[in-house]
Amino acid sequence: MTFRENANIGAGRASRRGGGGGGMAVGGGLGALLLALVVMLFGGDPGAILGGGQQTPSSAENVDLAECTSGADANENRDCRVKGAMLSLEQYWTQTYERAEPTQAIIFSGAVDTQCGQASSQVGPFYCPVDETIYLDTGFFDQLEGQLGADGGTLGEMYVIAHEYGHHIQNYTGALRASQQGEQGPESGAVRVELQADCFAGAWVANASTTGDQLLVAPTQEEIRSALSAAAAVGDDSIQERMQGQVTPHTWTHGSSEQRMGWFMRGYESGEANQCDVLNAASVDDY
Template identity: 50%
Template sequence: MTFNPNARIDQNRVRTSGGAGKKMAVGGGGIGALIVLAIILLTGGDPSQVPGLTDPGGVPAGSGSGPDISHCVSGQDANRDINCRIVLTAQSLDQIWADQLPAAGLQYQPPGVTLFTSAVTTACGNATSAVGPFYCPADQTTYFDTSFFDVLSSRFGASTGPLAQQYVVAHEFGHHIQNMLGNLERSRTDPRGPESGAVRVELQADCYAGIWAHHADKTPMPGEMEPFLLPLTEQDIADALSAASAVGDDRIQEAAAGRVTPESWTHGSSEQRQRWFSRGYQTGDIGACDTFTAAEL
């Protein structure tokens, strides 16, 4: 995936935040549990629902300096720098969803985007980098510490290609779309199991990420003749599918515990996550992403 080098980055689209000296503890039994929890939350868990995520008595997160994006100016910068890539991906997502949501009877309201290092304070609680990228519905903001993409690649074998990273950003924006549509709550009322509301929510967000990929290299930038992205290649899509596979519940459980327990699933299998991303990418249609009435996930 390559951004159009003429694309202009709006640095005001994101907020940056640094971690405090003290990191909040994430609940779990040992480093293996921490890794599993981090990946489970990577694609959209609500941090306020995780025991031990917040530390009311600790130093507030976000008091230090965040990532430097002062050099993020153009698509060329986004092609070589991960933080710049997140900013321009957010701009592309804004454009696509502003075009697509009216068909669902809604006007798009952009989510907040925060780039942080170490730890951050949110309306859902204080979170560390161990949580990974997430969406907080209480403040309608997506949060990204880009160092976590290294964990996704090194520990779970996801591609390091740009679209693998952008898939995660697009998935988090998908949770914001679900929040606007009133579907995000279904993950709370039916939180686990192979056909649970939680799994259906996550697979729909994967499908929404695919919708973005379908349109992002075809829709002209606002006021321009060219799109944000140059035409996607087969390798780009393979990178995104690699990331979707890496965050499948079955793959995570096998890597962490050596066995798969579908009754505890919250996000769906690797195969399911790839399938629903592909459905969104192939159709570009929000109506094709109704995981809640799908007879087969």
């Protein structure tokens, strides 16, 4: 999805946490990658692998992305795209769910200290409900396309950010608690929470070009396909097939590729976040 060239994204709540070393954690390689993929990259509890690496966390100082001021910047630069997406999401959710305070995104490299603990880049993008902040290493987008098989594209990247913002909304509605019930499996609370965040992402996409300052141009069908490709790439079945050669639904925590695409499209086609009540659906396949 493309930003309007002259859009003002200066107020976007995103910053870069400076310092820190990048690269794979000591003891990384396939084992660490498997562990990270089990966490499933979106919305997983970073506590599951905190302390698993030996990377130096980025310094605690957050640096404003002052160079990111326009839609043209967002179209050309990933960090700026995060900032622009955060502003668009804030404008949408401020209008849609007024009780939720805006959240922020912190871009880091290598490892980061959060109020949920220390996490490495191998966790993938995640939301910490304690400090109500989204954390991501934008290098994940290369992994999403390269190792996980997504098509790439800017809307695929912004889908990731919108999904994490959805967890922030769930933190306010109380839905996020369902992911902490210790259950796994295709109908579990954890799966339902993740699919609702996908649906929320779709609802934002449907409204982004008409909400607030109208920072974005309406998506093309090709861009929608890129978002669906990203959603499919991080389905439990797709991850398991790639990494272990078999699918084990009883261990699912995020839903299948079809379910993730289906709920994203439920949000996109309805354009209504109130159509995303996955938690009370008779089945997660009812999209």
